Amino acid sequence: MSLEYIGICALPFSPDLKHILQQSGPVPLCPDDTNMRLNAEALLPGVRCAIVILFPYGPPAAKSNIAAYAQLADYHIISRRYLSILEKFLSSLCPAASFYAAADTSPLCDRWMAYAAGLGFLGKNHCLINSKYGSWITIGTLLTTLDLPPDHPVSQQCGNCSxxxxxxxxxxxxxxxxxxxxxxxxxxxxxxxxxxxxxxxxxxxxxxxxxxxxxxxxxxxxxSAAPSPLPEYKNxxxxxxxxxxxxxxxxxxxxxxxxxxxxxxxxxxxxxxxxxxxxxxxxxxxxxxxx
Ligand code: B12
Structure with a gap:
């Protein structure tokens, strides 16, 4: 696989996320109920952690009238394919394990999970920023009943930049x-x-x-973000x-x-x-x- 950034987000989520969600209030395309946005167990009974993967899509075309991520094959489809390959591989090793894959489609907070999994930091622009690919990435998650050792957030921040x-x-x-x-x-x-x-x-x-x-x-x-290594985004x-x-x-x-x-x-x-x-x-x- 050409994916380099895979991390483990511990569950249940830290209370910080509940606080952020309450401050934020409802957002489009997500349930208004904060508890639903924190409840991974409702999506996969017995869930122990989330495997989080970054899908780089940069660098964008120099001049375009569509956002960079939308210039390419739909990331929902591409990332789901990779998640499914990983799911099949892990199932072959651990047949008793269960999984729930999502990319932008679950009520859970993808950016938070990537941050908790140590894959980048949360910028002032609210994006998850990775040290190699910048924020030109989308996020996919695979909830699992496997008990994997969690990663830890990086300490980077935006500092004085605004x-x-x-x-x-x-x-x-x-x-x-x-x-x-x-x-x-x-x-x-x-x-x-x-x-x-x-x-x-x-x-x-x-x-x-x-x-x-x-x-x-x-x-x-x-x-200076690195170009996407994904073959699906080459053409x-x-x-x-x-x-x-x-x-x-x-x-x-x-x-x-x-x-x-x-x-x-x-x-x-x-x-x-x-x-x-x-x-x-x-x-x-x-x-x-x-x-
Ligand atoms: C609703 C939504 C939108 C809405 C609202 C965006 C918003 N900021 O809330 C709209 C349509 C505007 C939108 C726009 C975009 N989106 Co959108 N969106 C979502 C969705 C479905 C939910 C986001 C959400 O929960 N928002 C509520 C807030 C509380 O959560 P958050 O955005 O995750 O914010 C985190 C941090 O900002 C931080 N935080 C909160 N408050 C504060 C305050 C400070 C000071 C700091 C430092 C941090 C911080 O903690 C939060 C917890 O996760 C997610 C998929 C998902 N299920 O998570 C994709 C998602 C966030 N979107 C994504 C993308 C790519 C975009 C766009 C770049 C697309 C584009 N080019 O137009 C823009 C970016 C706009 C922006 N600057 O945020 C990616 C983000 C990738 C990344 N690198 O971060 C996601 C994760 C989809 C995915 N799976 O890849 N989006």
Missing amino acids: ACLKACPGQALKDGGPMQFTKCKSWLTQKKGILSEAETGIIQRTPLIFGCDVCQQVCPWNQ GRIQNLARQDFELLSNKNFRIKFGNYPFSWRGKNILLRNLDLQTQKDKKSSDQPMD
């Missing part, structure tokens, strides 16, 4: 506090329904039409998504063409809306009178 706090297009990040996802461009590009003027303004601040990478692009740890990177690439496709054909990319999950209308917002912005700036 590049991400200053650069965030929606000013969603706060030093020492929870992030306000309602101002995070990544969320707004995926949000359905009517957007307020403030929300469209945040989307228009940078050219991306899906996701946002600003808080990662300015992070010093990402300036197939979509650099730019233009209107003519998908506007006339039926929803079915859109899924056939782009269903393997993470940006497809919200459907084509959200992408078209975000493209329209960029066009409006370009028009507004070209309508400005020249001095």
